[in-house]
Structures are given as C-alpha cells and as structure tokens.
Amino acid sequence: MIFIPTHYSVLEHVRKLEVQASHEEQLYLILDIYLKLFPTRNAFLFRYSPLGYLGEGIIQLTSTQLIHIREIRDDIRALPIIHSSIKEREAKYCSGVEHLKQISSRYVFPSNVDSMLVVPICFGPVVVGYICSTEFQEGVVFDEKILSSLSLYGKLIGKYLQSAVETDTPTLLSKRELEVMKRISQGESTKEMADSMNISELTVKQYVKTAIKKLGANNRSHAVGELFRRGIIS
Template sequence: MISDYTIQERVRKFETATSHEEQLYNILKVYMDIFPVLDSYLVRYSPLGYLAEGIISINSTGLVHIGEIRDDIRSFPIIYSSIHERKAKYCSGLEYLKQTSSKYIMSSSINSLVIVPICFGSAVIGYICSSEFEEQAIDDKMLSSLTFYGKLIGNMIHSSNSAANSKQLSKRELEVMKRIAWGESSKEMAVSMEISELTVKQYVKTAIKKLGAQNRSHAVGELFRKGIIS
C-alpha cells in the first residue's frame, strides 16, 4: 500500500505544470501510476444544479476529451454519496448496476466503479472515476488513500487557480454574476441595471474569463465556492 507521504511527493512534482491542460493531464496520469486502475475520468462539479461536466479521460486508447458528459449527479447514488460525504466510494457487481448509468459502462465485462471526490475544505470541485482495475482489491485502506489524493489535488487546484485569478471582478461584473445566481436573464439585467443587453453579455464574458470558468454555471459555482456570493 502506498503511503500518504509518497502520494504527497508525487503530487508536488507536478504542481509546477506550465499550463492548465498539463496540470489536468498530470492529475490523471499520477492517479493511474499510484493506484491499481486502468482508466480514469476527470469530471468538474458545480453545486449549482448538482452539475457534473466531463473534462478528459485516459484509457487504453489514450487521452480523450469527454465534454459530452453532462449529468445531474443526483441520478447517480454512488457519486452523490461520495460528494456528500467527501470520501472515495467503490461499488461492484449488482450494486454497480443499481448505482450507475449505462453512459459510464465501457463494455459488458465491466461491473465496478470507484469515485474519488476532489475537495478543497468542505467544497467538492470535481471527481475522478474509474471502471477498470488491476487485480489488486479496492479495500478500505485503498479508499482512504484515494480520498487523501482527492484532497491534495483539490488544494493544489485551488492554489493555482487563486494565483491565476488574483485579478478581482469589477463591481459591474460581480453584480451581473450575482443576478445570474438569482436567476435573472440578460434582458432582465439590462433593464434593471439600465445598460444594454450586449453590455451585460460582455460583463458575463469577462467575468467567466477572470474566474477561469467554462460557462455561466461554472463561474457562479466558483463564486459560491470562494464565498464571494452566497
């Protein structure tokens, strides 16, 4: 069994990745080097709508972008449980069939799944999942190590994002994002803020960019996670 110290040392070695893409790849590569898994899926999570969005995966065919995966994790009991408890979870056999969707089944021979939440403090910002394994069993000690890995990764991502996103949102950008969180449309914001709808969309665009987010939901989720809006 790999020690927590060894896991920490492996993670430290790729904290200096030169790009966000390289960092994401390293997260999965080191995960697969350390643990007895044969595939890995990296998924972003936002508490806004319990939304999970695929990013990349590594399997026998190599690196694959999985942006087409977009789910409400409440439809997946094992994922929901893992995120809620902030602990790695594993299921197999009949339990696997009960707790997963065919979207994650790669072949009829696969009947197991592990979920590793990526946490920063009490917030879960994503998770890694695997459905193919080496012969080594996924026991409680292994799940504890997987949970630890997810926390290290969460801290690393938060630190790098904080440095990259040190530039704060302007007053108008923050107001627009708050109104999005309240459920207002661009047209409603334009009327209440007495600006054009085009200007509203520009504020949204720049706010998303500054936050390093992929879309409106992701940006609002980041603001909630950072405690900037509540």
C-alpha cells in the same frame, strides 16, 4: 499483491505538479499520478459546478491513450454514487448489483463495466471536480484504507489547484459582474436579472461574458463553480 500508497507517498507524488508549466500538463499529470498510485486502469476527469449539479468532462486517460471528453455534461443527481461522493467529500466505490442501483437507467455502459470508483476533488468544503474509474487491477478490494488514501489524493489535488489559482489570480470581478454571477448561482434567468437590476438583458449578458473571461472559465456553470471554489460566493 495490491500496493496501497501511504499518505506520505501520495503527498510526494502530488508535489510533482508544481513543476508543470501549462494547465493542460497539470490536468494530464493529475490522472497520470492517480493511475500510477492506485490500482485503476482508466481515469475520467470532470469539473463540477453546484449550479444544476453539473459534471463536465475534461479528459480520459488509460495506459495507452488520452481522450478529450468535453462532450460529456451530466446532472450528477442521476448518478447517486457521484452525488453521494461529492456530498460527503469522500471516495466511493460500488460494484455488482449495487452498481446497477447507483446508475440511472439512461446510462448504457459496456457489458464488462460493473463497478465504479469516484474520487471527489475538493478544497475544504468546496468540491471542484471528481475522478471516475471503471476498470481496475485484478484482486483489488476497495476497503476503508484505500478509500481513505483516495480521498486524501482528491483533497491534496484540490488544495494544489486552489494555491495555483491564488498565485495567479485574475482581475477581480466588478460589483455588477459579481452580482450577476451570484444571481445565476441562485437560478435567476437573464430576464429576471434584467428586470430586478433595472438594466437591459444585453447588459446582463455582457456582465456574464466579462465575468467568465476574468475567471478563465469556459461557460456560466464553470464560472459559478470557480466562484464557489475560491470562496467568493457560498
């Protein structure tokens, strides 16, 4: 019999994140709790940036191993199930023929992978990441009840991550740094920003570099995603 966690149970498990000291431990626990609560056998954690619809891998967790997947960077528009889940901010599941339709032909999965579950991690209207699973317990049926529970998990995780950021907010961006990041989110190139702002390209790059550092981000896309997540830009 497949156990479906109640909303109260999900909330109680998410509260365990509050005692974790490091960011790395928190990320691990997000997937560990997920695997314990839901009938899945693997979990891939991605961050998401609306800049270029970019999904960037963080870690993969199974019952036996933890793997870093930072080399994975995808335009999620090539994966309709992920795009749909993020757009609607709801957990989505597909299998069989529907799975083939939802996956771009440029993606090659092992022959035993014929289904996918996507759980968006969101705070309000802003999606900051998502969890994917491709292996599940036997006999599980992802009906409306379990998908609702998964969606709740994604929202609680997003809310927790947001509160953690607000508790330890990095130095705010300067007016110029914020302007540059807004222009990046709108798709402007370094040259276009330099011309319109009447500054050198080197100065633009320096603003970007300091903004990324202040936001604790890894790159431009991650920084833009952080600004959307915190509601600084929309």
